[in-house]
Amino acid sequence: MTAFQDFSKGLFKENPIFVILLGLCPALAVSNQVVNALGMGAGVIFVLLGSNIFVSLLKNFIPEKVRIPSYIVIIASFVTIVDLVLQAYLPTLSDSLGVFVKLIVVNCAILGRAEAFANRNNIGRSILDALGMGIGFTLGLVLIALVREVFGAGTITIFPMGSFDGVIRIPGLVDAPVMVLALAAGALLVMGYLKAFFNWLEMRRKGVRA
Amino acid sequence: MKLGIAGIALRLAVIAAAAALALGAVNSVTAPVIKERKARELQEALSSLVESGTIGDKQVVEQHPVVQGFYPVSDEKGEPHAYILDLLSIGYGGEMKLLAAFSPNGRVESVVLMENEETPGLGKKAENPEYMEKYIGTGVDTPVPFRKDDLSREEADAVTGATITFRGIGTALSEGSEYVKEQLP
Structure with missing residues (x-):
């Protein structure tokens, strides 16, 4: 496998959300606004990068029998760092992500990469894997959030810049949004339809008539 | 290399100790910033509640x-x-x-x-x-x-x-x- 494949597999072929179906709880929970999805994605990329680097570096030091507790200690440390830094320097994002930052610890996508990739590959490949998987996770999350926010609230919330308050309002939808999509049930619906869509694409690619 | 239970425990302890040290360092930088921000937010909230x-x-x-x-x-x-x-x-x-x-x-x-x-x-x-x-x-x-x-x-x-x-x-x-x-x- 080439270096590029280490990176790119996480984007589409092994996308953590739509193909491996890992880390769904936070994905469903924070995908109500695009800005939350981006913040969560950035947090996951950072934690994944940190945990993959350290798991890869320490793979000969960590005893086989306690590898899962060791990974959790490493992951939890990076999550706590993200949480503290957000609280100190990006309080608005920290407030809107709330408890989900702390829940990155139990995001299976991260533990999964430590167990399935970083503990048997060198540091360079582990970094590429973390970047690919992290960006893939973020793309998936932003896609779900975009659908949910555009149809569920009629807005797209990104970062405020200058006179722009960070909220793009879509005429027509903002007054009469499909509210169910903004609620928890909507997250599952959107996720299900997107998963079906990606499955359909994959089948077409393989030449199967669906 | 085979490790005994003590060796395994020691290694896990080393990892946990290193993690604790790193977190302590981060906390010592962020704690004052967070405290100051909370105090400022409290003051802002209090003064926003009453007009005079x-x-x-x-x-x-x-x-x-x-x-x-x-x-x-x-x-x-x-x-x-x-x-x-x-x-x-x-x-x-x-x-x-x-x-x-x-x-x-x-x-x-x-x-x-x-x-x-x-x-x-x-x-x-x-x-x-x-x-x-x-x-x-x-x-x-x-x-x-x-x-x-x-x-x-x-x-x-x-x-x-x-x-x-x-x-x-x-x-x-x-x-x-x-x-x-x-x-x-």
Whole structure:
């Protein structure tokens, strides 16, 4: 496998959300606004990068029998760092992500990469894997959030810049949004339809008539 | 290489100790920044609650389930013309802290939701100033709303999906209003 494949597999072929179906709880929970999805994605990329680097570096030091507790200690440390830094320097994002930052610890996508990739590959490949998987996770999350926010609230919330308050309002939808999509049930619906869509694409690619 | 149970425990301890050290270092940098930000946010919230007057020091209230303390607000003559209550309530995601200004007769003047763990996009909406409008002016002639039946249709629709947050805030404000009426001069 080439270096590029280490990176790119996480984007589409092994996308953590739509193909491996890992880390769904936070994905469903924070995908109500695009800005939350981006913040969560950035947090996951950072934690994944940190945990993959350290798991890869320490793979000969960590005893086989306690590898899962060791990974959790490493992951939890990076999550706590993200949480503290957000609280100190990006309080608005920290407030809107709330408890989900702390829940990155139990995001299976991260533990999964430590167990399935970083503990048997060198540091360079582990970094590429973390970047690919992290960006893939973020793309998936932003896609779900975009659908949910555009149809569920009629807005797209990104970062405020200058006179722009960070909220793009879509005429027509903002007054009469499909509210169910903004609620928890909507997250599952959107996720299900997107998963079906990606499955359909994959089948077409393989030449199967669906 | 085969490790005994002591060796395994030692290695796990080394990893945990290194992690603790790293976190201690990060915490020593961020803790003062967080503390300063919280103090600044508290001051901003307090001064946003009352239009005029001097906000006095916090008086701690013990052994009250909801009212944690209050800040007397006095006008130029030194007479109390409002109280800001520090209220603790239970929402969907755990504890919610509220700051609410009451006039001395127990009328809700203004409310802000402080620290909370409510669901982003649902209960978190209570952080918006517009959310609190339905409570303002209640407490004397009309009771503080804390059931959906107390609300107009539009207001009830707006709290859909976050009924527990709404009920928590309403109950806390209602308790606060009673406290002002009964306990404060």
